[in-house]
Amino acid sequence: MRSVCVFCGSNPGNDPVYAAGARAMGAEIARRGLTLVYGGGAVGLMGIVANAAMEAGGEVHGVIPQALARRAAHRPARGWARGLDAAGLCRPGAGGL
Numbered sequence: 001m002r003s004v005c006v007f008c009g010s011n012p013g014n015d016p017v018y019a020a021g022a023r024a025m026g027a028e029i030a031r032r033g034l035t036l037v038y039g040g041g042a043v044g045l046m047g048i049v050a051n052a053a054m055e056a057g058g059e060v061h062g063v064i065p066q067a068l069a070r071r072a073a074h075r076p077a078r079g080w081a082r083g084l085d086a087a088g089l090c091r092p093g094a095g096g097l
Helices: 016-031 044-055 066-072
Strands: 003-007 035-038 059-062 086-089
Touching (some): 003 044, 016 035, 016 044, 044 059
Parallel strands (some): 003 035
């Protein structure tokens, strides 16, 4: 496996344990030498996962869905799933890597 997709909240949640879990997940993805593919947000749990992965020296690719990209005036990402080895949905309290 070379890459992992994580999609989680653009909100940090009501309990600091969610942010701590997101930080731990991002750091672990980088520690394992995996590339993180995530929802492209710079805020909330998605931003925390991405920042932690980058701070740990990991490679990170942000993906913004076309509908949000048009609304946010970003260029849509296409073909992001090519080469993706794993994908997951991270919900608070649902477990992790």
